[in-house]
Amino acid sequence: MVLKEIIFKGIFAFCAIISTLAVGMICLFLFRNAIPTIYEVGFIHFIFGMDWYPMEEIFGIFPMIIGSFYVTALAIFIGVPMGVLSAIYLSSFCPKGLKNSSCPLWSF
Numbered sequence: 723m724v725l726k727e728i729i730f731k732g733i734f735a736f737c738a739i740i741s742t743l744a745v746g747m748i749c750l751f752l753f754r755n756a757i758p759t760i761y762e763v764g765f766i767h768f769i770f771g772m773d774w775y776p777m778e779e780i781f782g783i784f785p786m787i788i789g790s791f792y793v794t795a796l797a798i799f800i801g802v803p804m805g806v807l808s809a810i811y812l813s814s815f816c817p818k819g820l821k822n823s824s825c826p827l828w829s830f
Contacts, residue, residue, distance in 0.1 A: 760768050763781050771782015 759781060763771075763779075768781055768783060769787070770784050771780070772784055773780050773782050774785070
């Protein structure tokens, strides 16, 4: 294995570990702060409540959940056709010289 490959493999592994730890810490922080509120408000009211007024201690996240589904559906609606059409172009229509050539930006 070339030295550059070993170095970049280590860098990518380090970044993956740091990213995983960051996501884990965010989840711990959110759950640690949310669990007492869920016990106080009630799980059903918290999940299906339609209002969010934290100053008045009214917590309902149903509109946020629906918004997350809408954003996910929109991302899938845009991303899947773009990915499939890109794959079709690369496999069927892309000139062989362009398909097999390496990009000068990626050659180190």
